[in-house]
Amino acid sequence: MKELLNKMRVSVLEGEEEDAVALAKQALAEKLDLKTVMDEGFVLGIREAGQLYAEGEYYLPDLVCSADAMKSALAILDEALKKPASGFTSKGKIVMTTVQGDVHDIGKIIVGAMLTAVGYEIYDLGSDVPNVVVLEAIYKIKPDVVGLSALLTTTMVEQKNIIEDLKVAGTRNGVKVIVGGAPVTHEWANKIGADGYSDDAISAVELVNRLLLREGMKA
Amino acid sequence: MMMQTQVLSPEEKKMIHEESIRILEEVGIKFPSERALDILEKGGAVIDREKQVAYLSRQMVDAALKVAPKEITLAARNEAYDFRMPSTFTGYHMDGCGMNMVDLETGERRSSVLQDLADSARVFDEMELGYIYWPPVSPLDVPGQARSIAATATGLINTSKHIQDEMKTAKEIPYVMELLKAVLGDDKLRVGRDIYSVVYCTVSPLCHDTDMLEANLELCKYKVPVVALPMPAAATTGPASLYSNVALSNAETLSVLVMFELTEPGVPIIYASSLGIANPRNGLFQFGMPETIIQLVAIIEMGKYYDLPTTIAGCATDAKGYGGQAMMEKMATNLPLILAKPDTLVGFGMYECSTTLSLSQIIIDHEVARYCKRLCEGMNIAPETDFFEDIKSVGQGGHYLKQKSTRAAVRSKEFYQQELLDKGSYDEWVSMGSRDMNTIARENALQILEAEQKAPLSKDVEKVLKEIVEEASIKLAE
Ligand code: B12
Numbered sequence: 001m002k003e004l005l006n007k008m009r010v011s012v013l014e015g016e017e018e019d020a021v022a023l024a025k026q027a028l029a030e031k032l033d034l035k036t037v038m039d040e041g042f043v044l045g046i047r048e049a050g051q052l053y054a055e056g057e058y059y060l061p062d063l064v065c066s067a068d069a070m071k072s073a074l075a076i077l078d079e080a081l082k083k084p085a086s087g088f089t090s091k092g093k094i095v096m097t098t099v100q101g102d103v104h105d106i107g108k109i110i111v112g113a114m115l116t117a118v119g120y121e122i123y124d125l126g127s128d129v130p131n132v133v134v135l136e137a138i139y140k141i142k143p144d145v146v147g148l149s150a151l152l153t154t155t156m157v158e159q160k161n162i163i164e165d166l167k168v169a170g171t172r173n174g175v176k177v178i179v180g181g182a183p184v185t186h187e188w189a190n191k192i193g194a195d196g197y198s199d200d201a202i203s204a205v206e207l208v209n210r211l212l213l214r215e216g217m218k219a
Numbered sequence: 220m221m222m223q224t225q226v227l228s229p230e231e232k233k234m235i236h237e238e239s240i241r242i243l244e245e246v247g248i249k250f251p252s253e254r255a256l257d258i259l260e261k262g263g264a265v266i267d268r269e270k271q272v273a274y275l276s277r278q279m280v281d282a283a284l285k286v287a288p289k290e291i292t293l294a295a296r297n298e299a300y301d302f303r304m305p306s307t308f309t310g311y312h313m314d315g316c317g318m319n320m321v322d323l324e325t326g327e328r329r330s331s332v333l334q335d336l337a338d339s340a341r342v343f344d345e346m347e348l349g350y351i352y353w354p355p356v357s358p359l360d361v362p363g364q365a366r367s368i369a370a371t372a373t374g375l376i377n378t379s380k381h382i383q384d385e386m387k388t389a390k391e392i393p394y395v396m397e398l399l400k401a402v403l404g405d406d407k408l409r410v411g412r413d414i415y416s417v418v419y420c421t422v423s424p425l426c427h428d429t430d431m432l433e434a435n436l437e438l439c440k441y442k443v444p445v446v447a448l449p450m451p452a453a454a455t456t457g458p459a460s461l462y463s464n465v466a467l468s469n470a471e472t473l474s475v476l477v478m479f480e481l482t483e484p485g486v487p488i489i490y491a492s493s494l495g496i497a498n499p500r501n502g503l504f505q506f507g508m509p510e511t512i513i514q515l516v517a518i519i520e521m522g523k524y525y526d527l528p529t530t531i532a533g534c535a536t537d538a539k540g541y542g543g544q545a546m547m548e549k550m551a552t553n554l555p556l557i558l559a560k561p562d563t564l565v566g567f568g569m570y571e572c573s574t575t576l577s578l579s580q581i582i583i584d585h586e587v588a589r590y591c592k593r594l595c596e597g598m599n600i601a602p603e604t605d606f607f608e609d610i611k612s613v614g615q616g617g618h619y620l621k622q623k624s625t626r627a628a629v630r631s632k633e634f635y636q637q638e639l640l641d642k643g644s645y646d647e648w649v650s651m652g653s654r655d656m657n658t659i660a661r662e663n664a665l666q667i668l669e670a671e672q673k674a675p676l677s678k679d680v681e682k683v684l685k686e687i688v689e690e691a692s693i694k695l696a697e
Pocket residue numbers: 101102103104105106107108110111146147148149150151152153154178179180181182183197198199200201202204315316317318356357385387418420421422423424428449450456501502503504571572573574
């Protein structure tokens with residue numbers, strides 16, 4: 001068991017997605033205790049990857065590979081259980097999207113990877129996503145945080161629109177909304193009533209940690 | 220001899236071309252528009268309708284290259300500023316679509332507004348090497364959908380040079396055409412002059428954007444010149460070697476060429492790229508980096524390989540404002556590029572990876588451009604510069620100040636006349652207020668703005684343009 005857990009840790013640390021998936025399947029086949037598999041296997045790997053990034057040892061592509069290995073392993077366990085296996089280990093669920101009319105997606109992908117690397121569970125909706133789809137996803141997934149990326153001065157307004165729609169639906173209080181992207185500023189975030197803004201992925205992690213801690217949530 | 224930069228050998232250009240063809244044939248490129256896919260299919264492309272991917276063949280690329288014009292004139296309202304490509308020197312653009320402005324009064328960075336566009340056009344109008352006005356910032360005080368139209372109109376009003384902008388949706392086209400008609404009038408000689416062109420970006424890797432694609436398909440029938448400008452960043456939206464990223468960018472530019480030449484044979488396409496390299500720590504796009512510059516030079520060489528008019532991104536910095544890093548990166552993103560001789564270079568005045576505009580930096584960048592032009596001109600070895608007779612007559616000791624040739628030479632192109640650089644004595648510098656380049660440039664900008672505009676539009680035409688913008692603000696917001 002110990003050796004297997006170590007393999008899981010390494011698969012995520014080294015960003016070997018196929019290995020991570022195979023190991024997750026093996027864990028299911030052998031009916032291992034999934035909490036142990038997560039906490040003492042995969043999660044250790046992603047934490048270490050995040051640590052190496054913070055120390056300057058890991059670069060962005062390393063981190064993205066680790067984050068994706070983690071995500072794929074999780075997906076296997078989730079599906080087999082028909083419920084989120086991660087529920088008891090994840091620091092929180094986060095929906096990430098680039099708003100409608102905007103195709104700049106790499107910034108949002110990077111923020112997502114960084115958050116995965118510190119233990120959050122990311123649902124990436126893609127780019128140029130219609131507001132209705134974002135709202136549906138929020139209702140369905142019930143995330144702790146939703147991150148809205150907008151890189152155009154003409155699409156920033158969708159961040160505001162989504163916040164307004166959440167208010168109208170009476171669900172604004174149930175979720176933290178954070179915003180980002182090149183033209184977005186602290187002033188804009190305040191003006192539209194977002195819960196936070198950051199101008200890069202590293203501070204996005206700090207932001208989310210801060211927001212969820214303040215709420216006394218799982219973090 | 221003229222100075223020159225080169226990063227690709229003839230064989231290497233061929234290799235990049237072959238790699239790009241392979242990308243187009245085997246990987247394909249996404250055109251999320253049924254209309255576009257229909258045109259490409261008719262033109263011989265293999266189409267995967269479900270994925271909206273078109274596989275473009277070598278023959279399609281060759282055919283497009285054949286019909287694409289090799290000479291393009293970016294005309295200006297004032298004909299003295301017509302810019303012909305290919306050009307013997309590099310003309311400059313303003314760089315488009317930023318969203319911050321360094322306030323000329325306070326020096327603080329703030330959001331950009333319409334007045335900033337008017338001011339930038341006035342300053343740009345005075346820059347001898349500036350030919351193409353791409354509205355450098357978005358006017359955030361104008362309703363979202365009408366921003367491009369307001370920017371184009373403001374350009375037409377405040378500079379008599381060529382205007383370039385983006386066409387983000389087809390809805391904007393009628394308004395832009397109205398603007399042009401108002402400016403060009405009914406004069407048969409003037410109608411049809413390309414005083415307006417567009418920038419068209421692909422979405423790296425290997426995608427086109429639905430709205431911009433459909434807008435530009437529609438625009439094709441007006442034969443408006445199109446700058447095909449991909450922006451892959453090696454390691455994030457592009458592959459992580461300079462070689463493959465250049466090949467990817469080249470494939471995307473060729474895909475634009477194929478698409479629009481099939482739609483409207485002979486439509487003028489300008490070969491271009493604003494590719495770069497990502498910061499491998501945080502993913503941010505990095506402009507002022509050696510790897511970006513090397514790739515940009517390679518792109519210029521590829522444009523020339525195809526004999527197409529060529530525009531290149533450059534004159535850029537990642538610095539947040541005026542200072543050491545800005546000037547180091549500005550020079551580095553000018554000189555090697557200019558020495559590869561692109562027809563035009565984008566553009567003056569920006570900081571922060573082309574998101575923040577400064578009027579004084581427009582003037583500083585113009586000095587950089589003039590300086591690079593002089594370097595590019597190199598040394599003229601010819602009978603008229605052979606001053607052996609002077610050497611003989613002065614002999615040993617003495618000076619050349621009284622030679623006729625000296626008096627003529629100091630007024631000639633042989634001697635660079637700086638406008639901002641400080642080449643005086645220390646005391647002189649102190650007596651002039653110990654000013655740095657940015658301070659002098661700022662004073663120059665203020666002077667330009669206070670002076671009368673040189674070739675203003677008639678008040679009537681200006682009024683018509685403003686009415687068109689007004690209408691667009693209302694109609695497009697619906
Ligand atoms: C590459 C690029 C493109 C590529 C995008 C490819 C892709 N797959 O993403 C292409 C060519 C498609 C493109 C197209 C366009 N672009 Co563009 N593009 C850029 C460029 C040069 C870099 C963007 C980028 O990838 N940055 C790298 C990533 C890592 O950084 P980032 O996105 O800023 O993300 C970081 C932070 O902002 C933050 N963050 C981002 N999202 C979020 C979300 C949350 C919740 C949080 C907390 C944080 C956060 O963290 C990220 C990581 O550190 C920028 C200029 C710039 N320097 O920003 C212009 C820029 C964004 N584009 C611009 C424009 C105008 C356009 C176009 C209209 C045409 C044009 N002229 O370029 C089209 C629009 C298409 C559309 N409908 O969306 C303007 C926008 C300004 C404006 N006036 O609106 C810019 C600023 C260009 C400029 N003037 O310099 N573009």
